Amino acid sequence: MSYNVNEKGYYGEFGGAFIPEMLYPNVEELRQNYLKITAEPEFQAEFDALLKEYVGRPTPLYFAKRLSEQYNTKIYLKREDLCHTGAHKVNNTIGQILLAKRLGKKRIIAETGAGQHGVATATVCALMGLECIVYMGEIDIKRQAPNVARMKMLGAEVRPALSGSKTLKDATNEAIRDWINNPVDTYYIIGSVVGPHPYPDMVARFQSVISKEIKEQLLEKEGRENPDYVIACVGGGSNAAGAYYHFLDNEDVTIIAVEAAGLGVDSGESAATSALGKVGVIHGSKTLLMQTTDGQITEPYSISAGLDYPGVGPMHANLFATGRAQFISITDDQAMQWGLKLSKMEGLIPAIESAHAFAVLDEMKFKPEDIVVINLSGRGDKDLNTYIDYFKL
Numbered sequence: 559m560s561y562n563v564n565e566k567g568y569y570g571e572f573g574g575a576f577i578p579e580m581l582y583p584n585v586e587e588l589r590q591n592y593l594k595i596t597a598e599p600e601f602q603a604e605f606d607a608l609l610k611e612y613v614g615r616p617t618p619l620y621f622a623k624r625l626s627e628q629y630n631t632k633i634y635l636k637r638e639d640l641c642h643t644g645a646h647k648v649n650n651t652i653g654q655i656l657l658a659k660r661l662g663k664k665r666i667i668a669e670t671g672a673g674q675h676g677v678a679t680a681t682v683c684a685l686m687g688l689e690c691i692v693y694m695g696e697i698d699i700k701r702q703a704p705n706v707a708r709m710k711m712l713g714a715e716v717r718p719a720l721s722g723s724k725t726l727k728d729a730t731n732e733a734i735r736d737w738i739n740n741p742v743d744t745y746y747i748i749g750s751v752v753g754p755h756p757y758p759d760m761v762a763r764f765q766s767v768i769s770k771e772i773k774e775q776l777l778e779k780e781g782r783e784n785p786d787y788v789i790a791c792v793g794g795g796s797n798a799a800g801a802y803y804h805f806l807d808n809e810d811v812t813i814i815a816v817e818a819a820g821l822g823v824d825s826g827e828s829a830a831t832s833a834l835g836k837v838g839v840i841h842g843s844k845t846l847l848m849q850t851t852d853g854q855i856t857e858p859y860s861i862s863a864g865l866d867y868p869g870v871g872p873m874h875a876n877l878f879a880t881g882r883a884q885f886i887s888i889t890d891d892q893a894m895q896w897g898l899k900l901s902k903m904e905g906l907i908p909a910i911e912s913a914h915a916f917a918v919l920d921e922m923k924f925k926p927e928d929i930v931v932i933n934l935s936g937r938g939d940k941d942l943n944t945y946i947d948y949f950k951l
């Protein structure tokens with residue numbers, strides 16, 4: 559069994575491209591070209607050079623000595639927090655902007671919730687000198703002022719979405735409307751392994767550099783390429799897809815996906831999609847999503863903006879359905895405590911999203927000889943106000 563996408567754009571029963579007819583030409587152009595273009599040696603050389611010189615890759619695989627001692631197992635952290643802009647998201651936006659340029663696009667659009675993907679997109683647009691428009695819910699614009707300021711400094715135009723709940727899903731609707739109206743010159747950069755095929759596969763491929771490096775680094779440090787466990791948090795699922803990618807077909811590697819339980823899986827304030835979701839269509843893809851009995855999307859909740867999403871990408875829906883990945887949900891409180899613990903024990907202030915992944919150490923038992931890799935998807939600078947409020951710092 560393969561856990562990768564098939565030629566039709568499906569992971570098992572999940573995926574596909576459920577899009578309005580007017581978007582078909584845009585998505586089809588991408589589908590026909592993405593594999594061809596990204597396989598070109600010149601594309602790969604430019605992508606690799608930017609990851610190295612601009613993003614700062616390879617990111618270290620750091621042996622967390624104090625954590626390892628406390629949990630009596632070998633714990634390595636993949637340091638995506640050291641990427642330029644502070645998280646893994648830029649791996650993907652670099653890949654997509656290079657693709658957009660080769661497709662002759664002049665104008666980039668994106669949507670963002672907390673602003674992290676907006677910043678990663680505005681960054682690469684500045685780098686390439688392309689026009690950048692980021693749609694963002696009016697409420698999110700107010701809640702995420704520092705990221706709005708970053709995007710503006712980087713030369714992006716931030717357009718408020720004024721309809722509905724004025725948050726991420728409304729920003730997504732605006733971005734799709736823009737794309738329909740500007741099909742020829744505009745490229746839509748999606749920020750996770752979500753959306754219609756080929757986006758989930760394309761984003762997973764760009765992020766797969768994470769597990770490629772883990773393999774090389776483990777071989778050097780431990781004399782073997784494969785860990786026993788790889789652990790990552792899942793919002794849409796891009797950092798997780800990247801961390802799992804080269805281990806998917808090796809069943810000796812246990813894959814653990816960590817979702818946000820929010821105030822608790824059964825509290826009504828949660829984003830634990832595998833526990834609460836049913837099969838449905840969101841953002842052009844058939845996947846698991848949180849919805850009411852008549853199919854309306856349920857408003858998710860998590861203290862971490864990046865995990866506050868009502869679905870998961872189709873790759874992860876399939877990993878859940880097939881049992882290839884073990885899904886664990888972690889509450890706000892558990893994640894926040896781990897934010898503090900990792901800061902004090904290793905001198906690393908994690909993004910709250912990433913802090914969720916560490917809480918698995920309290921939920922599972924590992925053997926002394928096990929190699930456990932945790933993907934530290936981002937750093938906590940952006941979350942400082944949340945930490946201040948929570949811990950009364």
Ligand SMILES: *Cc1c(COP(=O)(O)O)cnc(C)c1O
Binds near residue numbers: 751797911
């Ligand atoms: C956006 C974000 C996430 C969640 O997105 P995925 O696509 O699930 O990776 C996780 N961690 C950090 C630091 C983020 O910024």
